[in-house]
Amino acid sequence: MTDTPVYMVVNLIITDAETYRKYEKGFFPLLKKYQGEFMTYDDHPIHLEGIAPRSGRMIIFRFPTEQAAKDWYADVDYQLISEFRRAGTKMEFLTLVHGLQPRE
16 A cells, blocks of 8 residues: 555644744645645634534645655654744644555
8 A cells, every 4th residue: 555645634723823834834845855745724624523623724735655755754854844833833633544546
């Protein structure tokens, strides 16, 4: 399953927008470095079912492989800029979700 795309699903609450913007400025070049693709974000997700409605921002982006996602996360430069995310948000989750194998 390592050659299938993976999706990163994120839920965070921005507590300091100025600090979080510093993270965003560094995020996109590093995403591109690992062939990542930003899909979407939503500050007002609509909860339809379940016991844990999400508040804050939902973010979805993808990488071509699990290894690319892991390399992105382990990148020293990413870990440096992620300090701005940690300082400017309350992270609920950052979850890697495997995509499906191509159907033949």
